[in-house]
Amino acid sequence: MARAATNRRKTINTILAWSVGLLIFFPILWTILTSFKTEGDAIAYPPKFLFFDWTLENYSIVQERSNYMRYLWNSVIIAGGSTLLGIIIAVPAAWSMAFVPSKRTKDILMWMLSTKMLPAVGVLYPIYLMFIKLGLLDTRLGLVIVLMLINLPIIVWMLYTYFKEIPAEILEAARMDGASLKSELLYVLTPMAIPGIASTILLNIILAWNEAFWTLNLTAAKAGTLTAFIASYSSPEGLFYAKLSAASTMAIAPILILGWFSQKQLVRGLTFGAVK
Amino acid sequence: MGKITLQSVRKSFGDVHVIPGIDLEINDGEFVVFVGPSGCGKSTLLRLIAGLEDISAGSIAIDGLDATHLPPAKRGLAMVFQSYALYPHMSVRKNIAFPLKMAGMDPAEQERRVTHAANILNLTNYLERRPGQLSGGQRQRVAIGRAIVREPSAFLFDEPLSNLDAALRVSMRQEISELHQSLKTTMIYVTHDQVEAMTMADKIVVLNAGRIEQVGSPLTLYHQPDNVFVAGFIGSPKMNLITGPTAAAHGCHTLGIRPEHLDIRADGIWEGRVGLAEHLGSDTFLKVDAGALGTLTVRATGEVGLRHGDVVRLAPQEGRLHRFDQDGKAIRG
């Protein structure tokens, strides 16, 4: 807006926007608050908003559940591993498509996108069967592979849109300066693309961390992630609000923080560059 | 050394023949300018010489050695790009040293050459800055510096001044010319600006639709254009090209006369009415509507008291007429 808004209008906007924002955020806020309550306070009527006996007891109880750390660790390994693997495969592919485009580049990109749209449930059994045959069921490796594959199109696309913004002349200059293909990727492209690569990594960690369909259907106690850990609270433990809240808070906190950092890149990643 | 020979070089993108076949000899130490309208293939030709594109047929030799299939890095050429193509994540020092680092040169020698180049180009105080912190002219100098340190056998410039403002363009033009004087290395320079071509070149190559229209020194092209295209392209304002009975009377299809070779005289043979008058102080450009001859541009020296609507008589200077045949070729003699 070129014009300065009047203060009154700005005040109204602010009040309105903050109310809506807080309303939308409220379920998360309520979960976080409840995680610090005793079970009694959590279901007290009338509900206690801030004035209750703050306690960390729920966190220690949840952590003491012998397997919490394993689920957390699985989440870290699987989200990180699948993203890293995806990046390693996607960087060269995106480089090729951005800087050595051919007539088929566009078709390949579109086709990659189409694999992302394959409904998971349509291929659930074949994957399940292969996992049994290959001994991958309920293993971290299996889930790393599947999550890498489902997110690979997004990784390639995001990197492609970032790489496209790097002028081809700079890479040609490097070639003129005597850089080999390896040096070109290592000394010129990668350093220039670091912000793009970083936000791609961030978004994909978020997607992998929150993935539910394959995680719930292909893992159990051994390789389950926090998604599965929370699912185990469905009932009757879900009725222990404070503990459910503590577990939920621990599961979503890391990703909320990462997500806030990557919000600007989110649009590009999730719309495949269709909205800028 | 920097002698470059192109032999029937052709380039096609699919069915599009960008360059249908070019033979060209560039001598060591020459300043050669490729000039032509946009899309004429001049940049493609430069990129073929650089090795950034494969040639479809023909051969390129550098200093007598066949370079047709050599990768860019092995040709011993350096290039300055239109966008400068500086590495934004490296300091000026690192940008300039990059080709030396790639060549695996000893760090002390790298340092010596970078310092030397920075001295020549007045960049000594900016060596630790990033390209983003430099002005357009300074970036241009860094790009040149990166080319100089390699001590290449030839420099390639791809429209290097087109991103600069008018004043800076003039001074950079002089700097590049001076650089050529002191280095005496072959330079190939691509531009669409015929003023740059005229002021800088030892030899101009005029390109049109992927073909060479004429090769020659600036004044050769000015005085003896081989064809209508070159006649119209070189010189500003453009040469007047007259067709019809007047041309036929001179025994040609097209008659050319440069604006500066038309005198306003009471005994002039052509009559016309002044349309637009552009007063530049040093010169006055007049657009004269001369009936059947069409609109003629006239360049008069100094201030002329003519205005819109005035009737003038024009006399073409003796021996300054250019005659072209049906195919646009110059008729000489």
Added chain:
Amino acid sequence: MATKASRSAARLMMAPAVILLLGWMLVPLIMTLWFSFRNYLPLKGGDLGFAGFDNFIRFVTSTSFWPAIGATMTIVVGALVITIVFGVLLALLLDQPMWGQGIVRILVIAPFFVMPTVSGLVWKNMFLDSVNGLFAQIAKMFGATPVEWIIDQPFPSLILIVSWQWLPFATLILLTAIQSLDSEQLEAAEMDGAPPLKRFWYITIPHLSRAITVVLLIETIFMLSIFAEIKMTTAGAFGTKTLTYLIYQRVLESQNVGLGSAGGVYTIILANIVAIFLMRLVGKNLDA
């Protein structure tokens, strides 16, 4: 625009990604197609032979098929309407000058980062529960009878949860689109005498139409396959068995792989119809 050497290098570097995705797409797809024509019952001895089109016919004629289509449509359409309408309004609001814009943005985006199992469970237990849920408690405060949301109002409940998760996505994308609107266009319209509502209708909405379509298509694709939200709340009970959930039950719970695969083929076709429209839009953008 490159040399032969770099082109062959490019092909080599693209190969791993292409081969992996090709395998990931084709192998399971062919297997699903194969199973869909077989009587495949792992618990009753495995592959019991060719079934022709039986599975396809049985899947669409079973009593649960049309309810599943209805449930899917209800949730997808309901959540789409809510997220897009409120998304546009919210994006317009967030585009206005205000204090603490960055913080409000963060508040609004947050639900998108909550994993589906968490949002399913938290909503079901802490908000929609008829005894201790916050909604029930608020109802009690006003003297109303608490509603057994998940059981009596399963669709509004699910639509609420799904919309809450996807509203941030819609808002964020629409906000990005609004911010790319050239303010000079609006100023020109203002100079031309267009009042605010008309400016919104004739300038802003057409400008947003592309972004709205993108949101519509992407959300449709994701919402057609929502799973964890249903598993965590109704587990497919109370009529909320969507197509995805129905197939999941056929395949993994009752282990009728042939029948489930036939259903899978249907969803793949359905998703592809939506995908074609989305890809066209994205493809157009690639050319630009």
